[in-house]
Amino acid sequence: MTESLFASIDYRDPVWIAVAFAFGYLASVVRLPAMVGFLMAGFALNGLGAEGGAFLNEMADLGVTLLLFSIGLKLRLRQFAGAEVWGVASVHLLVTTGLFAALLMLFAFAGLGAAGALDWPVAILLGFALSFSSTVFAVKLLEEKDDMAAWYGRIAVGILIIQDIAAVIFLGISTAKVPSPLAAIVIVGIIAGRPLLLRLLERAGHGELLVLFGLVLALGGAGLFELVDMKGDLGALIFGALLAGHAKANELFKALLNLKDLLLVGFFLSIGMAGVPELSMLPMVAILALLLPIKTGLYFWLLTRFRARARAATLAAQVLSNYSEFGLIVCTIAAANGWLSPDWIVIIALSVAVSFVVAAALNARADENYATLRARLRRFETGQRLAGDEPVVFGDARVLVCGMGRVGGGAYEALAGDFGSSVVAVDLNEETVARHLAAGRNVRFGNITNPDFWARIDRDGFRLEWILLAMPTLHANLTAARLARAWGFSGKIGASAKFPDEVETLEANGVDVVFNIYAEAGRGFATHARSLFDGDTGGDTIRPG
Numbered sequence: 373m374t375e376s377l378f379a380s381i382d383y384r385d386p387v388w389i390a391v392a393f394a395f396g397y398l399a400s401v402v403r404l405p406a407m408v409g410f411l412m413a414g415f416a417l418n419g420l421g422a423e424g425g426a427f428l429n430e431m432a433d434l435g436v437t438l439l440l441f442s443i444g445l446k447l448r449l450r451q452f453a454g455a456e457v458w459g460v461a462s463v464h465l466l467v468t469t470g471l472f473a474a475l476l477m478l479f480a481f482a483g484l485g486a487a488g489a490l491d492w493p494v495a496i497l498l499g500f501a502l503s504f505s506s507t508v509f510a511v512k513l514l515e516e517k518d519d520m521a522a523w524y525g526r527i528a529v530g531i532l533i534i535q536d537i538a539a540v541i542f543l544g545i546s547t548a549k550v551p552s553p554l555a556a557i558v559i560v561g562i563i564a565g566r567p568l569l570l571r572l573l574e575r576a577g578h579g580e581l582l583v584l585f586g587l588v589l590a591l592g593g594a595g596l597f598e599l600v601d602m603k604g605d606l607g608a609l610i611f612g613a614l615l616a617g618h619a620k621a622n623e624l625f626k627a628l629l630n631l632k633d634l635l636l637v638g639f640f641l642s643i644g645m646a647g648v649p650e651l652s653m654l655p656m657v658a659i660l661a662l663l664l665p666i667k668t669g670l671y672f673w674l675l676t677r678f679r680a681r682a683r684a685a686t687l688a689a690q691v692l693s694n695y696s697e698f699g700l701i702v703c704t705i706a707a708a709n710g711w712l713s714p715d716w717i718v719i720i721a722l723s724v725a726v727s728f729v730v731a732a733a734l735n736a737r738a739d740e741n742y743a744t745l746r747a748r749l750r751r752f753e754t755g756q757r758l759a760g761d762e763p764v765v766f767g768d769a770r771v772l773v774c775g776m777g778r779v780g781g782g783a784y785e786a787l788a789g790d791f792g793s794s795v796v797a798v799d800l801n802e803e804t805v806a807r808h809l810a811a812g813r814n815v816r817f818g819n820i821t822n823p824d825f826w827a828r829i830d831r832d833g834f835r836l837e838w839i840l841l842a843m844p845t846l847h848a849n850l851t852a853a854r855l856a857r858a859w860g861f862s863g864k865i866g867a868s869a870k871f872p873d874e875v876e877t878l879e880a881n882g883v884d885v886v887f888n889i890y891a892e893a894g895r896g897f898a899t900h901a902r903s904l905f906d907g908d909t910g911g912d913t914i915r916p917g
Contacts, residue, residue, distance in 0.1 A: 403736060414642065435638055438586075504535050504699065511529065517845075518847070528692055532692075558600050583628060684822075691738075771794060772838070776799040779868050820841075838863055839865045840866045864884045
């Protein structure tokens with residue numbers, strides 16, 4: 373096993389990774405996600421005649437496995453309970469499959485390029501493949517915006533998981549491969565072993581041992597499922613879900629983040645290098661790219677039919693506005709069985725890559741896109757609202773804390789001691805809100821970076837004087853500050869920051885006081901230590917020098 377692993381490393385791969393870095397850096401310079409640069413690097417290398425090696429493929433597979441495990445760590449079963457998840461996913465899959473199949477047959481009757489040889493069964497198969505959105509790409513987008521816990525992010529991930537389950541069922545049927553009789557025993561066994569896994573997680577510390585524990589579960593779970601003839605990625609997802617809800621699950625998620633992102637470079641490179649295109653394929657690639665707005669628009673329309681607000685539906689639809697790498701798998705199976713020309717593998721690979729580039733550019737301006745079309749998009753909203761989407765009433769509160777993580781929670785406790793019930797907090801994580809409510813704190817569910825949240829605020833009797841922004845990213849704090857000022861809030865705004873350049877940016881955008889977490893934590897520690905030292909010396913103050 374060890375020998376075969378090292379034998380798969382090709383000495384040329386590091387050069388490709390260096391090229392990926394160069395293109396990723398250029399993408400970041402023009403404010404696009406780095407993964408767009410990685411895709412472009414794949415195109416460039418493909419054009420130069422490079423071919424993906426075993427190392428690159430192993431890297432991509434490991435990255436996807438870790439991604440599914442990471443999704444599992446954030447997964448909650450109730451994410452699938454709402455009709456806005458399973459209903460939208462199911463209807464979208466059926467409608468898109470039928471619509472795209474009909475359009476492909478229309479192109480076939482017209483004798484258009486690669487579509488000319490299609491028949492109805494194969495067209496339906498391609499429509500099914502094109503109905504999926506990429507889990508890898510969408511989750512990367514959500515992570516970069518720190519929106520995995522946002523309402524629209526959780527809806528998007530839920531839809532993707534439903535699609536992944538459909539993909540697993542399809543692969544089982546298409547390969548005539550049914551799970552081993554031992555599969556049920558394995559699933560029961562890992563569920564029964566959850567308490568042991570949680571104890572190991574608690575004792576794994578906070579360093580490299582924690583990372584190794586995550587790798588063992590992700591890769592071991594995938595390997596175990598493959599042993600019983602089930603999809604390995606599903607095993608990684610389930611093993612991650614077994615740890616979801618534990619206090620250290622989020623820490624493990626963060627510990628694996630950089631490693632996962634590094635390995636996913638291989639995935640995006642491999643998509644760009646999937647095949648050598650011919651000029652005759654480009655018209656079909658262009659047509660499939662032009663069909664993306666139909667797929668995206670259907671996501672939006674269905675989400676609003678299931679009572680989602682226009683903004684949440686818009687953001688979720690934009691995240692899902694791409695084709696999936698699953699289409700490559702479908703085409704590979706179809707080509708191997710002689711149902712489909714191998715040219716379609718390259719066409720779908722190019723279409724997936726193009727959709728990633730388009731979706732990345734679209735999502736880079738997601739909020740701006742909604743703001744521009746807000747009046748038109750809100751016409752699609754229904755009169756009813758989902759739970760958590762009601763009017764926001766702050767009553768007699770004078771201080772609002774936004775974000776109830778460690779920084780926000782500490783700020784709330786300190787302020788509640790002085791202002792009592794005049795302090796209220798908002799957080800977009802339902803579990804965080806429930807935990808604080810159980811502890812007797814005045815915390816509401818809501819996304820302060822959502823313009824519609826501000827539109828729902830009741831102005832009658834509004835008495836807020838201070839808003840403290842304690843969210844984990846500059847983007848979130850900056851967006852909230854701008855929205856507060858645009859809404860008409862004239863009181864004081866304070867915000868947390870991690871770096872000096874963030875302090876300057878926040879102050880330039882309406883924030884009155886900025887708290888540099890790292891700098892102020894050091895001062896607070898020194899002050900606390902000095903008070904202890906002064907107490908130990910019988911009241912004689914310790915002075916420097």
